[in-house]
Amino acid sequence: MARILITSALPYINGIKHLGNLVGSQLPSDTYARYMRARGHEVMYICATDEHGTPAEIAAAKAGKPVAEYCAEMHEVQAELARGFRLSFDFFGRSSSQRNHQLTQHLARRLGENGLIEIVTEKQVYSKADGRFLPDRYIEGTCPNCGYEGARGDQCEECTKQLDPTDLINPRSAISGSTDLEVRETKHLFLRQSRLRDRLDEWIDSKRDWPVLTTSIAKKWLHDGDGLQDRGITRDLDWGIPVQFDGAPWEGMEGKVFYVWFDAPIEYIGATAEWADANGLDDSAWERWWRTDKGADNVRYVQFMGKDNVPFHTLSFPATLMGSNEPWKLVDYIKSFNYLNYDGGQFSTSKGRGVFMDQALEILPSDYWRWWLLSHVPENSDSEFTWENFQASINKDLADVLGNFVSRVTKFCRSKFGEVVPEGGAYGAAELAVIDEISTRLAAYQAHMEAIEIRKASAELRAIWAAGNEYLQEAAPWAAFKTDPERAAAIIRFALNLIRLYAVLSEPFIPDASATILGAMKTEARDWPDDVAAAMNILTPGHEFTVPDVLFAKITDDARAEMEQRFAGKDS
């Protein structure tokens, strides 16, 4: 049994995430976690809300709430949606937790003691009306290059020219519109990650098996221009982890907080500590996952994230841990994802374009979304959601191939033998052939899951379902029943066992349907089938079951058209 630590990139707190966010980290990591648990491994699966930063403060202000209250509410909303999608986190924490405060401050202190932090005086734009410093992106004005009036302080979206906020003509706050801006001096802590460049470079080089998407981004940052640059890790904000604290090895940082990207990944550790607290366990319980001197040396740590998160996970977070000179567990494998597009464009929160997590659960069961998203997860390139494709996949894969198989077998059995596994007859060549085929496919399915090739695994799983229909067609129990009822009994017994097997194998992808099937089969036997032949004898003659209701209702053309209309967005 292995020990596997799995973290999903933290969803930001300022709103409900869309399906693209879901499929880019949480969903595939959940499937992986479920699979690894099913294989008997010890899994710690962690996620949390990322709660600090300017957007959180603005969203709270917009909602007319204190930021702490806003974050607490949004955390609960996101936690509820996570439950709705059956995301099986061992703990869903908060980056604003006391645990994260302590850990973040601890690591910063260690970095400071190790000479890896310096104080830098910077000039930044301050908005008197907003009472805050403005990140470059939150300053708008006219582009000096092309005259576009909505240019941002970091870049003009019209002519793509990189800008400095002071370049803008008639600059204004993007938050309030105020033009009462001034440049002020402010001091910030910088993480001297340039000093760790060689160590990071060597470390990245050792990760031969990482996806190109992951390593190429890291290498670019390490080698572009002057190489890895030092990075500010503090901000002038109210909401966040205070930089000045007892034992802090620097002064004059009152009123400042750590930069959200400094504390967010630390929350992976923080959330594990929160998990221990929530379960009444002491520190050793979480430390054995994170401290290589306290048991984490045999942990395999896998991170899941969208491609936009890669630099922070390959460089700044490892730099934080390495720079502490403490034996923290570093990531072993990073699985990064491309983006999911929506019907020929991008998901857009502002335009209401695309399906968001709450809406998705309102209109269809989570298994539908899980199946489509996982079987189309953007592993190799951006992928595309269309309603037509969604409808076709759900109706064909879930309703016709899997759902109908369960239906035809259980209903046939009920009408000929009753709701009980029939006795008589014996498995023969046809059954052995199916066992052979499924064994081969199962090995492929497992290999793909081990390699975190979710799409390929889903295709293999589907083929395993389809093998049941092929078998049934070949064995034709409806014909056998007329001449040789014992033979029909053996076929149906075999098919009923296939149904149970399918429920077990499908659990990482469609946990609700899996539970429904096992419930209908009235069995608790969900051990992973290391031996397919043996698994075909788990439901024994005389075992009772019930015919389940339709597992997957089909999506009608009308329903599809309606949803297509509803989620098209305002401006497109």
Next chain:
RNA sequence: GGGCCUGUAGCUCAAUUGGUCAGAGCAGAGCGCUCAUAACGCUUUGGUUGGGGGUUCGAGUCCCUCCGGGCCUACCA
């Protein structure tokens, strides 16, 4: 501007890293079956692998170039 990714059948994607007629699923066509959610099975039609050039015994894969799509570019997260 710079860097990276990407373009394969009508659609969504593969192709063991340069090696047999480029494969699946869906959609289309034909046949079969009648247990089942008008479901299932079998067979089958679709491709000058974005265009052009090059390297090689051999290119979807490597190089050059053009065209299209996307991401990143360090103060959004």
